[in-house]
Amino acid sequence: RKPRVAVVFGGRSSEHAVSCATAGSVLQALDRERYDVIPVGISVDGRWVLEKDDPERLAIGAGKLPEVDEKGTAVVLANDRGGELVSLDPATVPGTLGEVDVVFPLLHGPFGEDGTLQGLLEMADVRYVGAGVLASAVAMDKHFAKLVFSGQGFPVVPYTLLKPGAWEADRSACEEAVASLGYPVFVKPTRGGSSIGITKVSRPQDLGEAVEKAAAHDPKVLVEASVEGAREIECGVLESLDGGPPRASAVAEIRYGTEYEFYDFEAKYLDDERHVDLALPAPLDEKATRQVQDVAVRAFEALGAEGLARVDFFLRNDGTLLLNEINTMPGFTPYSMFPRMWAASGVDYAALCDHLIQLALRRPTGLR
Numbered sequence: 529r530k531p532r533v534a535v536v537f538g539g540r541s542s543e544h545a546v547s548c549a550t551a552g553s554v555l556q557a558l559d560r561e562r563y564d565v566i567p568v569g570i571s572v573d574g575r576w577v578l579e580k581d582d583p584e585r586l587a588i589g590a591g592k593l594p595e596v597d598e599k600g601t602a603v604v605l606a607n608d609r610g611g612e613l614v615s616l617d618p619a620t621v622p623g624t625l626g627e628v629d630v631v632f633p634l635l636h637g638p639f640g641e642d643g644t645l646q647g648l649l650e651m652a653d654v655r656y657v658g659a660g661v662l663a664s665a666v667a668m669d670k671h672f673a674k675l676v677f678s679g680q681g682f683p684v685v686p687y688t689l690l691k692p693g694a695w696e697a698d699r700s701a702c703e704e705a706v707a708s709l710g711y712p713v714f715v716k717p718t719r720g721g722s723s724i725g726i727t728k729v730s731r732p733q734d735l736g737e738a739v740e741k742a743a744a745h746d747p748k749v750l751v752e753a754s755v756e757g758a759r760e761i762e763c764g765v766l767e768s769l770d771g772g773p774p775r776a777s778a779v780a781e782i783r784y785g786t787e788y789e790f791y792d793f794e795a796k797y798l799d800d801e802r803h804v805d806l807a808l809p810a811p812l813d814e815k816a817t818r819q820v821q822d823v824a825v826r827a828f829e830a831l832g833a834e835g836l837a838r839v840d841f842f843l844r845n846d847g848t849l850l851l852n853e854i855n856t857m858p859g860f861t862p863y864s865m866f867p868r869m870w871a872a873s874g875v876d877y878a879a880l881c882d883h884l885i886q887l888a889l890r891r892p893t894g895l896r
């Protein structure tokens with residue numbers, strides 16, 4: 529029989545809508561001759577439901593952010609030996625998916641991209657696309673990612689961490705730590721994505737509001753020195769099917785006008801006016817391009833990532849390359865950076881989806 533692929537999307541993080549949009553595109557692209565596809569939505573409050581196979585409904589439109597329909601049939605996932613995987617409330621769960629050969633977790637942010645779902649799938653012994661538990665968790669936590677990367681010699685942006693409750697407990701100590709980075713700074717939820725909850729702060733008197741905004745998404749708040757005047761560069765990494773080293777995509781540069789202070793949520797997903805300009809390939813000389821690709825692949829390996837990742841950089845005018853972050857399940861609509869970078873490297877969207885599923889089918893769960 530054809531492999532049964534559960535496309536899991538939505539989820540409890542603030543990137544719910546982005547995940548739905550990604551799923552819409554993937555559902556459309558998967559080759560139904562090759563795969564049995566089961567769309568599984570996770571509602572904003574964490575309910576697993578069978579979703580309609582309706583890509584249109586899931587698109588991000590003008591003023592419309594898609595959501596999983598929580599009224600769908602609740603699901604139970606089982607592995608290929610009949611072991612049950614997800615049974616939220618057995619008393620009220622009528623549906624079952626039967627066997628699933630591979631899960632495609634199209635989830636961004638905490639509770640999906642951060643190792644939690646990966647842990648559930650490892651426990652249940654069900655194969656899945658992308659990074660495992662540890663790499664997912666480390667990449668999602670920008671603080672631990674910095675420790676892992678700087679510990680292996682990658683230059684990262686200077687930062688200070690505000691532990692949960694630190695701001696309330698000793699505001700002036702926090703203010704002092706941040707001031708020592710020098711303004712402007714970027715205040716971020718330590719575990720998040722799509723720029724949600726991130727603020728650029730230019731004056732100390734605006735710090736409190738930004739910390740509260742970030743803390744609304746994650747009690748761990750990261751404050752980074754702002755990398756001023758640098759270019760924003762991204763590169764995709766994809767594991768090889770032949771077991772060879774991971775491959776780097778064409779390199780992209782993100783440029784935006786003064787309409788945007790930084791590459792925020794609006795710029796990423798809602799910019800109908802095209803104030804954001806993606807240069808693909810980035811106008812870099814061959815040496816700089818190769819350096820970005822080389823660091824991207826090495827960062828992927830340093831993290832122990834698997835499957836895919838998008839690596840985000842800042843490139844200073846003096847040529848120094850700073851590693852900003854790694855995303856283990858990057859935005860994945862055909863308009864998102866990761867698929868576009870691969871399209872520019874000769875791997876189209878459908879081929880990319882297929883490649884990821886094939887990688888996952890070949891990789892057993894467990895310690896590796």
Ligand code: ATP
Binds near residue numbers: 752852
């Ligand atoms: P995603 O996962 O969608 O890529 P994210 O929410 O994980 O995003 P970052 O990539 O860390 O967040 O930051 C989002 C954007 O904010 C960056 O692309 C950049 O435009 C800006 N930014 C973040 N940190 C800094 C910094 N230290 N200096 C300058 N700009 C920054």
Ligand code: MG
Binds near residue numbers: 720722853855
């Ligand atoms: Mg990110």
Ligand code: MG
Binds near residue numbers: 720722
């Ligand atoms: Mg992300």
Ligand code: MG
Binds near residue numbers: 840853
């Ligand atoms: Mg980023």
